[in-house]
Amino acid sequence: MEVVIVPDAQAGGELIAEAMAALLRRKPHALLGVATGSTPLPVYEALTTKVRSGAVDASRARICQLDEYVGLPADHPESYRSVVLREVVEPLGLSEASFMGPDGTAGDVQAACDDYDSALAAAGGVDLQLLGIGTDGHIGFNEPCSSLASRTRIKTLTEQTRVDNARFFGGDIDQVPHHVITQGIGTILDARHLVLLATGAGKAEAVAASVEGPVSALVPASALQLHPHATVVVDEAAASELKLADYFRATYAAKPAWQGL
Numbered sequence: 001m002e003v004v005i006v007p008d009a010q011a012g013g014e015l016i017a018e019a020m021a022a023l024l025r026r027k028p029h030a031l032l033g034v035a036t037g038s039t040p041l042p043v044y045e046a047l048t049t050k051v052r053s054g055a056v057d058a059s060r061a062r063i064c065q066l067d068e069y070v071g072l073p074a075d076h077p078e079s080y081r082s083v084v085l086r087e088v089v090e091p092l093g094l095s096e097a098s099f100m101g102p103d104g105t106a107g108d109v110q111a112a113c114d115d116y117d118s119a120l121a122a123a124g125g126v127d128l129q130l131l132g133i134g135t136d137g138h139i140g141f142n143e144p145c146s147s148l149a150s151r152t153r154i155k156t157l158t159e160q161t162r163v164d165n166a167r168f169f170g171g172d173i174d175q176v177p178h179h180v181i182t183q184g185i186g187t188i189l190d191a192r193h194l195v196l197l198a199t200g201a202g203k204a205e206a207v208a209a210s211v212e213g214p215v216s217a218l219v220p221a222s223a224l225q226l227h228p229h230a231t232v233v234v235d236e237a238a239a240s241e242l243k244l245a246d247y248f249r250a251t252y253a254a255k256p257a258w259q260g261l
């Protein structure tokens with residue numbers, strides 16, 4: 001995997017937005033997998049700026065969700081459907097028709113998960129999947145000990161993740177659902193390019209375990225080591241526990257510009 005150390009979150013956002021723009025120039029109908037949480041927001045802001053300035057045409061782009069809470073009404077402001085519509089689909093000027101996600105309100109949750117995996121495949125697969133990382137190393141909502149071969153399915157959140165996400169629910173952990181639907185690790189690995197963004201010292205330990213530790217279900221993001229095209233973009237704080245930081249810096253500094261991310 002490639003590790004790119006950037007000065008701050010804004011620089012990370014710009015770098016990844018440019019990679020998405022380059023993809024859309026090559027493949028205007030690309031399927032972009034997006035993540036929720038605070039970390040990816042600079043990516044969406046930078047990509048929106050590029051679209052509004054005419055630097056890239058995203059009008060044929062398609063957007064898909066990584067995960068979803070189970071049981072929140074679809075129009076709840078913190079359902080991931082609402083979050084992605086608000087932060088990605090609408091700013092990019094896309095319609096709901098270009099957007100797909102799992103149905104967190106379905107009576108038959110497993111059928112909804114299977115339907116979503118089928119829909120992703122029928123759409124030609126994800127071209128670029130943006131990922132954040134949980135403080136416990138989760139990607140999507142694949143909590144520690146998720147099967148590295150897992151497909152989209154229901155998961156139970158750890159207490160730590162519910163504590164971390166309570167800030168989106170007015171600080172009230174009781175409002176954070178216990179159950180979620182998430183693309184499985186195997187589903188995520190099907191994307192053609194994985195781009196994980198991590199910023200802040202709170203992610204440093206999880207980043208080091210994922211990049212430099214063994215591939216292990218205990219650290220779900222370590223599964224990126226199995227992917228032929230995985231890029232990890234970290235700010236200095238999130239890179240602070242990496243033993244090979246100097247090597248990663250030197251490698252990226254010497255990288256031919258034509259290679260892109």
Ligand code: GLP
Pocket residue numbers: 035036037038039040066067131132133134135138139140141161
């Ligand atoms: C949630 C999402 C993940 C995200 C994580 C980290 O758990 N399901 O996709 O990566 O939060 O969020 P943040 O970027 O806000 O730290």
